[in-house]
Amino acid sequence: MISECYSSKWVLVLHGNEEIIHSSYGDWQHFTMYLIFLLTGVFDILCVKYGTRGRTISHMSYIFAYIIEASLFYSHFQGRPVLDAECHKLIAYSGMAIAASLVYCLFNPTSIIGSCFCCLLILLHGLWFI
Secondary structure (H helix, E strand, O other): OHHHHHOOOEEEEEEOOEEEEEEOHHHHHHHHHHHHHHHHHHHHHHHHHHOOOHHHHHHHHHHHHHHHHHHHHHOOOOOOOHHHHHHHHHHHHHHHHHHHHHHHHHHOOOOHHHHHHHHHHHHHHHHOOO
16 A cells, blocks of 8 residues: 555656646555555444444445545546546446445444345445456
């Protein structure tokens, strides 16, 4: 995760009379995704260790993580080939669908169908990364 930041390609951009140095945005987007899911895992461990409202905090952290992931994927397709851009959009839509199903599971904790649908969406979302 940290190597994404240090191995990023730094680019010098000339804007008017100013020189602006920035890195490749894709590397920082990957770092952000890794970091947010790392924090979600830390929240899960703390909820299990201290036992305070574990399911609510866990669901909220996953909702937050999938919304961030979906927004990063949705903003990650500029300047890419058409097929690659469409794939990134589909991944973003699946991330938002997972977040919506997690919200449903948060407000209906006894719904077996909601939990199974959430698991199905996460499995389908994860198949893309294989």
